[in-house]
Amino acid sequence: MKQWGGIGAKPALPEGRFRSHNRAMIVLFTDFGPAGPYSGQMKAVLHKDAPGVAVIDLMSDAPACDPMASAYLLAALAPAFDAGTVFLGVVDPGVGGVRAPVMVEAGGRWFVGPDNGLFAIAARREGEARWWEITWRGERLSASFHGRDLFAPVAARIAKGERPAGEPLDGEGRPGSDWPDDLARVIYVDHFGNAVTGLRAETLAPGTVLEAAGARFGQRRTFSDAADGEAFWYENADGLAEIAVNRGRADAALGLALGAAIEVHAPPAR
Amino acid sequence: MKQWGGIGAKPALPEGRFRSHNRAMIVLFTDFGPAGPYSGQMKAVLHKDAPGVAVIDLMSDAPACDPMASAYLLAALAPAFDAGTVFLGVVDPGVGGVRAPVMVEAGGRWFVGPDNGLFAIAARREGEARWWEITWRGERLSASFHGRDLFAPVAARIAKGERPAGEPLDGEGRPGSDWPDDLARVIYVDHFGNAVTGLRAETLAPGTVLEAAGARFGQRRTFSDAADGEAFWYENADGLAEIAVNRGRADAALGLALGAAIEVHAPPAR
Amino acid sequence: MKQWGGIGAKPALPEGRFRSHNRAMIVLFTDFGPAGPYSGQMKAVLHKDAPGVAVIDLMSDAPACDPMASAYLLAALAPAFDAGTVFLGVVDPGVGGVRAPVMVEAGGRWFVGPDNGLFAIAARREGEARWWEITWRGERLSASFHGRDLFAPVAARIAKGERPAGEPLDGEGRPGSDWPDDLARVIYVDHFGNAVTGLRAETLAPGTVLEAAGARFGQRRTFSDAADGEAFWYENADGLAEIAVNRGRADAALGLALGAAIEVHAPPAR
Numbered sequence A, B, C: 001m002k003q004w005g006g007i008g009a010k011p012a013l014p015e016g017r018f019r020s021h022n023r024a025m026i027v028l029f030t031d032f033g034p035a036g037p038y039s040g041q042m043k044a045v046l047h048k049d050a051p052g053v054a055v056i057d058l059m060s061d062a063p064a065c066d067p068m069a070s071a072y073l074l075a076a077l078a079p080a081f082d083a084g085t086v087f088l089g090v091v092d093p094g095v096g097g098v099r100a101p102v103m104v105e106a107g108g109r110w111f112v113g114p115d116n117g118l119f120a121i122a123a124r125r126e127g128e129a130r131w132w133e134i135t136w137r138g139e140r141l142s143a144s145f146h147g148r149d150l151f152a153p154v155a156a157r158i159a160k161g162e163r164p165a166g167e168p169l170d171g172e173g174r175p176g177s178d179w180p181d182d183l184a185r186v187i188y189v190d191h192f193g194n195a196v197t198g199l200r201a202e203t204l205a206p207g208t209v210l211e212a213a214g215a216r217f218g219q220r221r222t223f224s225d226a227a228d229g230e231a232f233w234y235e236n237a238d239g240l241a242e243i244a245v246n247r248g249r250a251d252a253a254l255g256l257a258l259g260a261a262i263e264v265h266a267p268p269a270r
Helices: A015-019 A038-049 A067-080 A120-125 A146-159 A250-254 B015-019 B038-049 B067-080 B120-125 B146-159 B250-254 C015-019 C038-049 C067-080 C120-125 C146-159 C250-254
Strands: A025-030 A054-059 A086-090 A101-106 A109-114 A129-134 A166-169 A183-189 A195-200 A209-212 A215-217 A231-235 A240-245 A263-265 B025-030 B054-059 B086-090 B101-106 B109-114 B129-134 B166-169 B183-189 B195-200 B209-212 B215-217 B231-235 B240-245 B263-265 C025-030 C054-059 C086-090 C101-106 C109-114 C129-134 C166-169 C183-189 C195-200 C209-212 C215-217 C231-235 C240-245 C263-265
Touching: A025 A038, A025 A067, A025 A146, A025 B038, A038 A054, A038 A086, A038 A146, A038 C025, A038 C054, A038 C067, A054 A067, A054 B038, A067 A086, A067 A109, A067 A120, A067 A183, A067 A195, A067 B038, A086 A146, A101 A120, A101 A146, A109 A120, A109 A146, A120 A129, A195 A209, A195 A250, A209 A240, A215 A231, A231 A250, A240 A250, B025 B038, B025 B067, B025 B146, B025 C038, B038 B054, B038 B086, B038 B146, B054 B067, B054 C038, B067 B086, B067 B120, B067 B183, B067 B195, B067 C038, B086 B146, B101 B120, B101 B146, B109 B120, B109 B146, B120 B129, B195 B209, B195 B250, B209 B240, B215 B231, B231 B250, B240 B250, C025 C038, C025 C067, C025 C146, C038 C054, C038 C086, C038 C146, C054 C067, C067 C086, C067 C120, C067 C183, C067 C195, C086 C146, C101 C120, C101 C146, C109 C120, C109 C146, C120 C129, C195 C209, C195 C250, C209 C240, C215 C231, C231 C250, C240 C250
Parallel strands: A025 A054, A025 A086, A086 A109, B025 B054, B025 B086, B086 B109, C025 C054, C025 C086, C086 C109
Antiparallel strands: A101 A109, A101 A129, A129 A166, A183 A195, A195 A240, A209 A215, A209 A263, A231 A240, B101 B109, B101 B129, B129 B166, B183 B195, B195 B240, B209 B215, B209 B263, B231 B240, C101 C109, C101 C129, C129 C166, C183 C195, C195 C240, C209 C215, C209 C263, C231 C240
């Protein structure tokens, strides 16, 4: 069992949960793409270091090399997972450089990966979060694949209830701490061509119109409330405003791509 | 344990199988694409609701928003799976609209998903099938992602041997009941460019010639029986007639795409 | 338990490992693509024949129908896996033809698949390897999908500690035995556009310059040691020389594609 370095506070998670850790879950959130070999190499480490712990591929197509867009996606997806879930997040264009490796506990969930803002929004939304720079090191550490050599072993150990060595960090002033609470951009285009924005629908007043790529979109409850071929925005199943076309592809029909700016037109005051 | 709503008949599956359900299997058949996050979100639900039950990704590239083509693919793939397998099928362009959620038992296998014809062919080929509209509801039901909020929890419960609440449906007259027994179209183009048709090879007489995109194809036993670059059709490993080019791509070489019509030329009577 | 055909030597692996086989691992290395249904069909067989054994998707995008390039990739990836790991390798353009099905034990790891050179380099690098032609047969053997009907059942049995029937083969003169120790070509282009070569970095003297597609590349330790947009080669996390562009895509920027020839310019003698 590794020592839990430099931390006076007790672990946030009940010990019992981890002692019988068959229900623990490690969730992969990467920009590695759906094929290989990087996800598989991380899974092999996880299986070896935390046998019996479930590993779920949540996203392998997070916005490539874009920790900012990825941060808003992860923040929207994470709350549905139970406390104790360990997110292994690797969107890491700066691997091998100066960015620190971190582990974060927020709302009972854990996040392990690079300190480049990827976890900033998920942590902020929980209000309270604890950050550590990972000082644990394994047998080898390649210059270009910390996901396999550092983040996966650390995630496995946390899922088993161990506490890899780390130095507490101040959550203030970390990368991403100056990013807005919601991001008025397209942060993901899904398999069906729908354009997910970084705006939580609950922050938009009823009647809000979104504008992107020169067109304006009113709100619908869901696809079947729109006419065939009609473009609209709706609150998707993860709470984000998403621009879609009923029985069509929003990306192709509207020219929407990752990073496209969104303008928010609030409804006129009554 | 949920109540099994409105059903007088006994469960088709031996109770013992489900009591020790470690061998049960949930099979994903979707048009979500291989990346994320939709498959991962369903898997997280399955892991939580049916821990220890194996989950297999069978297809994540079923014909997008095309329940008809998907139905013939699923019907060809399902028979190789043991009784007790639960197919979680989500090709669901009408989510949020009026289509009902269903669960179907046919040949000892279960199918959970939208009532849009997706399970019509697999059920028909078993001869006898029992259909229920799913009336079970969980804590939340989004308007756009029933796969996660309804079908996955129901599939998990069935795999555990529970019987989520449902209302018996008449299998006659359901969506897809007027579809043909075999579909003379390209229903899938695989990673190698081979064009899978909705025709079972066993329904085609020896000597049958298939025509598609203006060209005619004779039958071969397998790839190595054709010359390099030769186009042919053969009975694929799932029993379907498939148009292929030895050491080439049928899609590119022949202009074959999903939905292409197939003409069947039976051999002349002897 | 199947008989272990025609082999006088004892199994290379300790029996104990296999008796409690929960830690065993079956690793998929295929050119099937990340969607479906072929990988899923193999996994269903593995789950049925070797329940409880972990199955890891290592690569589903091995160079399609290219056993030679695939062989150098597999040889670079395999050494990180523990003894006892079973690699189920299916890059098999000759399925249904005359190529033999083989199982190979090298360095305590097992390889199951077609005898087309796919395992030749991994076996050679271990120095000692034992080869068998698989004579085991299951209930059905399709002409076009030996991965599902032959290789997966055999891999499952090996992972459980059984020894499927086989005839010893002479490792000399097998397909691939005349291939070079390192391959001066691009053998993989990854999701980020990096071009992986078949050259082990340890075989290249410090100061080596690589040339490909008309351009020359010096060595860097990792991405962050190169300027933005600079092209370079580095030793990747699996020990191979890889051509990359910092914060760019080498494939698009340099016109590098699978199969591109690499010229090695050794540094001038001092």
